[in-house]
Amino acid sequence: MDKISEAQEILKGFGLPQRHQNQISALTLLALCSIKPNDNWRNAERKSMILTTDIMEFVSINYHIRYKSGSREAFRKKALNPFVDSGLIEKNPDNPDLPPRSPNTHYAISFLALNTIKKYNTAEWELALDNYKKYKNQSLRDAKPAVLIKAINISSYKSIVNDKIELGRFNVFIGVNGCGKTNILEALATVGAERANDLSFDGLYSRGVRIARPDLILSSFLGSSHKSSIDISLSIESKSIEEEYKCSLSPANKNDIYTKWINLVEEELYPHILLDYFNSIANKTPGISGDDLLKKAKEIISSKGFKRDRSFDDILSEYSIFDLNTKSLRGITTTESKKTPLGINGEGLDLLIASFNNSERTQLNKCLVFFDWLGEIIADKDDKLKVMGLKPGRSISTLYFIDKFMQKNNNTFSAENSNEGVLHVLFYLALFISAKTPKFFAIDNIETALNPRLCQVLVSELVKLTKEAKKQVLITTHNPAILDGLNLLDEEQRLFEVYRDSEGKTRTRRIKFKENLSDKEFKLSEMWLKGLLGAVPKNF
Amino acid sequence: MKIGVISEGHADRAVIENIIVGLTGLDRSDIDALRPIYTTDETDKALLSTKTFSTFSVVKEECEKRDLIDGFLAIEGQDFVVIHIDTAEADQYEINRPDKGKADNYCEELRALVVQQINTWLKKDMSDEILYAIAIEEIDAWILTIYDSRDSSLSASPKEKLNFILRKSKINTTSNYINYSRLSRPLSMIKKVRKGNFLLYNCSLKAFFEEVETKVIPNLRIM
Numbered sequence: 001m002d003k004i005s006e007a008q009e010i011l012k013g014f015g016l017p018q019r020h021q022n023q024i025s026a027l028t029l030l031a032l033c034s035i036k037p038n039d040n041w042r043n044a045e046r047k048s049m050i051l052t053t054d055i056m057e058f059v060s061i062n063y064h065i066r067y068k069s070g071s072r073e074a075f076r077k078k079a080l081n082p083f084v085d086s087g088l089i090e091k092n093p094d095n096p097d098l099p100p101r102s103p104n105t106h107y108a109i110s111f112l113a114l115n116t117i118k119k120y121n122t123a124e125w126e127l128a129l130d131n132y133k134k135y136k137n138q139s140l141r142d143a144k145p146a147v148l149i150k151a152i153n154i155s156s157y158k159s160i161v162n163d164k165i166e167l168g169r170f171n172v173f174i175g176v177n178g179c180g181k182t183n184i185l186e187a188l189a190t191v192g193a194e195r196a197n198d199l200s201f202d203g204l205y206s207r208g209v210r211i212a213r214p215d216l217i218l219s220s221f222l223g224s225s226h227k228s229s230i231d232i233s234l235s236i237e238s239k240s241i242e243e244e245y246k247c248s249l250s251p252a253n254k255n256d257i258y259t260k261w262i263n264l265v266e267e268e269l270y271p272h273i274l275l276d277y278f279n280s281i282a283n284k285t286p287g288i289s290g291d292d293l294l295k296k297a298k299e300i301i302s303s304k305g306f307k308r309d310r311s312f313d314d315i316l317s318e319y320s321i322f323d324l325n326t327k328s329l330r331g332i333t334t335t336e337s338k339k340t341p342l343g344i345n346g347e348g349l350d351l352l353i354a355s356f357n358n359s360e361r362t363q364l365n366k367c368l369v370f371f372d373w374l375g376e377i378i379a380d381k382d383d384k385l386k387v388m389g390l391k392p393g394r395s396i397s398t399l400y401f402i403d404k405f406m407q408k409n410n411n412t413f414s415a416e417n418s419n420e421g422v423l424h425v426l427f428y429l430a431l432f433i434s435a436k437t438p439k440f441f442a443i444d445n446i447e448t449a450l451n452p453r454l455c456q457v458l459v460s461e462l463v464k465l466t467k468e469a470k471k472q473v474l475i476t477t478h479n480p481a482i483l484d485g486l487n488l489l490d491e492e493q494r495l496f497e498v499y500r501d502s503e504g505k506t507r508t509r510r511i512k513f514k515e516n517l518s519d520k521e522f523k524l525s526e527m528w529l530k531g532l533l534g535a536v537p538k539n540f
Numbered sequence: 541m542k543i544g545v546i547s548e549g550h551a552d553r554a555v556i557e558n559i560i561v562g563l564t565g566l567d568r569s570d571i572d573a574l575r576p577i578y579t580t581d582e583t584d585k586a587l588l589s590t591k592t593f594s595t596f597s598v599v600k601e602e603c604e605k606r607d608l609i610d611g612f613l614a615i616e617g618q619d620f621v622v623i624h625i626d627t628a629e630a631d632q633y634e635i636n637r638p639d640k641g642k643a644d645n646y647c648e649e650l651r652a653l654v655v656q657q658i659n660t661w662l663k664k665d666m667s668d669e670i671l672y673a674i675a676i677e678e679i680d681a682w683i684l685t686i687y688d689s690r691d692s693s694l695s696a697s698p699k700e701k702l703n704f705i706l707r708k709s710k711i712n713t714t715s716n717y718i719n720y721s722r723l724s725r726p727l728s729m730i731k732k733v734r735k736g737n738f739l740l741y742n743c744s745l746k747a748f749f750e751e752v753e754t755k756v757i758p759n760l761r762i763m
Contacts, residue, residue, distance in 0.1 A: 499569050500569065501567045501568075501569045502567050502568040502569055507569070509542075509617070511615060512615065512616045512617075513614055513615060513616065514613075514614060514615065514616050515616075517614055520614060521607070521610065521611065522607075522611055527611055529578065529579075530574075530578050530579055530607070530608060530611060531572060531573060531574055531575060531578045531608075532544075532572075532574070532608065532611040532612045532614075532615065533615065534542070534572055536578070538572070538573045539550060539717050539718075
């Protein structure tokens with residue numbers, strides 16, 4: 001059997017459909033494994049390859065089949081895209097942030113597939129193939145970092161004097177207006193700003209924190225002393241190892257809204273941190289002069305401040321509180337949030353969707369079932385539809401929606417003219433689907449503009465996406481229907497009541513069914529409305 | 541731990557809350573109002589207003605349906621529900637009152653009959669989870685023990701009597717949550733309860749204290 005036929009047999013073994021077992025698919029696999037006609041499969045190698053300069057070139061030199069440059073699309077459709085979707089190969093493993101049509105777009109065989117392929121034509125092939133099928137989905141999921149904030153302890157942040165919350169992966173907070181739900185989200189944003197060396201007015205504001213004068217942020221209750229620092233500790237699980245992180249944030253000037261905050265825990269370690277910086281520079285640049293050493297150390301201090309690097313810094317630094325504003329989603333307000341790819345008020349949705357790959361787009365299209373009128377979502381990257389007069393021009397969004405009930409020449413609506421619910425739903429799906437959006441984030445008042453039934457199915461979908469993408473989210477809501485999308489028997493999905501105790505201090509309590517629960521007569525939404533979960537005003 | 545309270549009104553709950561908080565050390569936020577009225581909307585209320593119904597009927601209906609009780613007890617950390625009912629309307633919920641003149645223990649006997657009736661409404665033995673707050677004849681009699689050092693359980697109209705006594709001392713008599721919480725605050729202070737012998741002046745108040753002491757406090761020790 002020749003190598004092309006063998007490659008086709010391998011693709012069949014991997015479970016690729018027949019239309020992706022053709023000659024182009026086989027040659028692409030051979031190129032990505034660097035297998036020439038006389039090579040043994042056990043010598044297969046993983047190399048990052050660009051389609052035209054590497055893959056097609058490899059085919060031409062080694063298999064003497066010369067494809068015209070116009071065949072690139074055939075390679076993508078018949079081989080590369082389905083291979084990526086099935087997890088057989090990885091797209092842009094060396095630089096995941098490449099733009100979608102970058103000339104540097106590259107591909108590499110996945111390690112699991114490579115190790116399986118090496119067993120082809122051996123007695124272990126069938127076993128290897130079984131293992132590949134068994135672990136394929138797991139490895140797709142494990143490609144994303146699995147960091148989980150297990151618990152947070154907040155002291156002296158606004159109405160929270162001392163409260164511990166044990167988080168799951170998908171966390172929903174309910175409570176009466178003014179009970180302190182958003183304060184919990186903000187305390188985490190403050191930690192994120194600290195980890196990003198961005199603990200300033202702008203750093204906090206850009207993460208969705210409602211800024212106040214420090215003496216208003218630090219808890220001050222009747223009959224107790226005014227606190228001087230916000231103390232927050234986190235218990236973080238990363239790669240099955242649990243780590244503790246503590247910070248004690250104190251304002252340089254209690255009365256200045258623009259003041260800098262200092263982490264007192266790190267301040268104690270300043271001499272050690274400085275020594276670490278010197279050591280790191282000296283190791284990288286042996287023989288560096290004293291002046292240059294000081295200069296380099298100064299550069300590091302100005303960019304990252306005095307702080308010990310922790311494995312979870314990136315995850316926390318990216319944390320933001322999303323609080324959507326329909327005008328921002330429509331693209332008709334001046335962009336307020338500069339966060340990319342998605343702003344905290346709904347900015348940037350059109351560009352993110354335009355950059356989605358096939359797999360992301362397929363996931364996004366699930367939202368078509370949420371709206372019976374929605375035929376198609378168009379990300380008009382070049383804004384050609386504007387020229388056709390399909391939007392008045394105030395909006396900078398390039399998103400359009402096709403209403404399937406309308407006549408073909410009158411069925412395309414711009415984000416500016418579309419229904420607001422679809423924009424909110426799309427934003428949430430994009431936020432949860434994309435690998436470019438934060439892994440850990442919060443959403444304040446998720447229910448805005450959504451029909452109650454839609455709330456339930458959307459939350460159920462978001463739970464699935466959160467798990468698949470190994471993200472972690474904190475959500476607040478005042479809409480009972482949101483709760484109906486949760487399965488509280490799953491430890492990863494948690495519901496919390498936030499309330500003020502008799503002294504006005506914010507407390508959090510997990511709402512969980514008793515272990516012996518065999519039947520539940522009411523939906524969670526009904527239970528909330530009946531007052532069985534708390535989180536409702538009591539005196540009227 | 542959270543405790544749910546099904547009561548005839550907000551003012552009644554305020555009194556019950558003071559007693560529970562004083563005996564158990566729970567925070568007021570741990571006491572939840574389970575109000576059958578939360579299951580109705582304004583249209584229901586408009587329809588209901590055309591019917592005549594008494595305050596006890598709301599409690600009776602909830603005991604028979606057990607929606608709020610079972611739903612509340614399904615959640616972890618929510619192990620007790622207080623059912624409050626005044627005996628002033630006991631005749632209407634089919635209680636044959638003992639003869640005040642003949643019964644040695646009128647208060648205890650009447651209370652026992654009402655507890656039995658509640659259990660019949662509930663259709664199953666829930667005595668480990670229910671805290672019976674039976675006020676003879678009105679919950680005002682429990683407050684009366686603070687302001688009038690005499691047995692209040694035989695008073696036919698404790699509400700009127702309490703109003704009369706409070707007005708004499710120029711104390712606000714409004715029957716709402718805030719005022720009744722303030723009026724009954726001494727019931728949350730164990731030392732004052734003992735010093736004032738409040739429990740000696742009303743057997744139904746004493747019985748409710750015993751309910752909380754024997755059922756809730758042992759559970760708090762386990763937690």
